[in-house]
Amino acid sequence: MPHDHHDHDGLSPSGHPYRVDNDAPLSYWQTMEIAIRELMIEKGEITAAQVASQIDAMDARSPANGAQVVARAWTDPDFKAALLKDATKATREMGFDIGPMNLVAVENTKDVHNVIVCTLCSCYPRNLLGLPPDWYKTREYRSRTVKEPRKVLAEFGVVLPDSVTCRVHDSTADMRYIVLPARPDGTDGMSAEALAKLVTRDAMIGTGLPKSREP
Amino acid sequence: MGGDAAGPVPTDQHDFALWEKRVDALMILGSARGHFTVDGLRRALEDMGEQAFEDMTYYERWVAAVNQNLIEAGVYTLEELGAKMATVTARGDTYGAAQDV
Amino acid sequence: MQVRICDLSPPGHIRTPKYLRGKTGVIERVLGRFQSPEQRAYALPAPEKQLYRVRFSMAELWGDGAEAPEDTLDAEIYEHWIEGGDHAA
Numbered sequence: 110m111p112h113d114h115h116d117h118d119g120l121s122p123s124g125h126p127y128r129v130d131n132d133a134p135l136s137y138w139q140t141m142e143i144a145i146r147e148l149m150i151e152k153g154e155i156t157a158a159q160v161a162s163q164i165d166a167m168d169a170r171s172p173a174n175g176a177q178v179v180a181r182a183w184t185d186p187d188f189k190a191a192l193l194k195d196a197t198k199a200t201r202e203m204g205f206d207i208g209p210m211n212l213v214a215v216e217n218t219k220d221v222h223n224v225i226v227c228t229l230c231s232c233y234p235r236n237l238l239g240l241p242p243d244w245y246k247t248r249e250y251r252s253r254t255v256k257e258p259r260k261v262l263a264e265f266g267v268v269l270p271d272s273v274t275c276r277v278h279d280s281t282a283d284m285r286y287i288v289l290p291a292r293p294d295g296t297d298g299m300s301a302e303a304l305a306k307l308v309t310r311d312a313m314i315g316t317g318l319p320k321s322r323e324p
Numbered sequence: 325m326g327g328d329a330a331g332p333v334p335t336d337q338h339d340f341a342l343w344e345k346r347v348d349a350l351m352i353l354g355s356a357r358g359h360f361t362v363d364g365l366r367r368a369l370e371d372m373g374e375q376a377f378e379d380m381t382y383y384e385r386w387v388a389a390v391n392q393n394l395i396e397a398g399v400y401t402l403e404e405l406g407a408k409m410a411t412v413t414a415r416g417d418t419y420g421a422a423q424d425v
Numbered sequence: 426m427q428v429r430i431c432d433l434s435p436p437g438h439i440r441t442p443k444y445l446r447g448k449t450g451v452i453e454r455v456l457g458r459f460q461s462p463e464q465r466a467y468a469l470p471a472p473e474k475q476l477y478r479v480r481f482s483m484a485e486l487w488g489d490g491a492e493a494p495e496d497t498l499d500a501e502i503y504e505h506w507i508e509g510g511d512h513a514a
Contacts, residue, residue, distance in 0.1 A: 135412075135417055136384075136419075138381075138383070140413055141405075141409060142343050143423065144408040144409045144411075144412050145387070145390065145391055145394065146346060146350060148399075148400045149353075149394075149399065152399065160349045160353065163348075164346070164348075167345065167348060211456075228325055228326030228327075229326075230369070231382075240348070243334075243382075244337075246382055248328075249331055249332065253329075253330050253333070255326045255444065256326075256327045258492070258496065259493060274495060274496060274497065275493065275497075276497045276499065277499070281441065281442060281500045282459065282502075282503065283459045283476060326442045326443070326444045327444040327486075360468070366438060366462075366466065
């Protein structure tokens with residue numbers, strides 16, 4: 110199988126442990142996944158190559174894509190205006206394959222801090238940023254962020270002053286959201302490429318801030 | 325769930341296992357084939373009830389939702405699924421050993 | 426424009442969160458027409474509905490329990506969940 114090299118490496122490239130998989134006892138739900146996949150292949154619905162290529166396409170999406178979008182908005186005022194007006198169009202025109210996703214960008218300023226949540230399930234701009242972090246899907250994050258966002262943000266190390274308005278966005282329907290963080294002070298003259306390295310995944314969800322200088 | 329009291333947000337992170345990525349791919353491909361919509365998947369997830377959220381992992385719930393929708397769409401029957409799952413189980417005791425390779 | 430979210434609780438797949446039902450907010454922007462998830466969830470022909478982003482104050486949602494009353498929450502709401510729905514469509 111073309112994808113078996115993803116397993117058995119101990120730690121992944123990102124340094125996180127892989128979930129117990131190929132060498133652990135077969136679970137009921139894993140059995141179901143294998144059965145569904147094989148039935149769909151036998152019935153000509155899909156091919157094994159399509160499954161592999163879909164996994165590759167999803168693996169290729171990462172927060173680095175969003176970081177490029179943010180960095181361009183920081184350095185190109187026309188692009189920033191286009192992004193805030195229609196983020197779906199702006200990211201597509203930048204060359205990202207976001208599929209059928211409808212994207213809205215919300216801007217952080219010195220007076221406003223935005224944070225994204227999905228209380229009903231786990232809607233996330235996956236076609237730009239890749240799959241969401243585990244905490245985004247937890248009961249705790251989904252329950253609390255709409256009621257006590259400041260306490261939640263503080264747990265992530267983001268303490269909002271009273272002078273800043275917090276705007277929470279619950280992705281309840283067809284839109285997906287990305288936060289356009291405020292450009293950090295002291296980054297004048299930096300290239301978009303260098304700026305992109307300051308933009309973290311959490312900064313685009315609103316639970317983090319961009320790094321202030323390149324690590 | 326929105327607005328309910330809950331404890332600190334857990335920040336443990338894991339990388340997705342192969343079988344989880346395959347569930348994700350089956351969700352996208354099954355939807356592209358027109359057999360269900362994301363709303364159909366969410367409806368199936370909600371119908372599993374609150375306890376499923378506690379007892380099952382994220383992708384366990386999603387594979388169950390994909391299956392429910394494929395059964396409803398008539399892509400395969402329960403009998404076919406049952407027989408295939410028995411075949412898979414008979415191949416071996418681990419996810420790796422249970423593949424048809 | 427100020428709007429109130431319908432305070433209804435039928436069973437089934439609904440994308441209007443319970444914590445917003447019966448609450449009043451303002452339309453932040455009009456998002457366009459999308460098929461209703463309430464039919465799509467059951468693989469039925471789905472009418473297109475106008476979708477709005479509605480902004481609520483935390484004070485409106487949580488009263489005295491609000492963490493910061495001036496903070497806001499935005500959510501997407503389909504027109505049939507807004508009282509008097511058609512007026513805004």
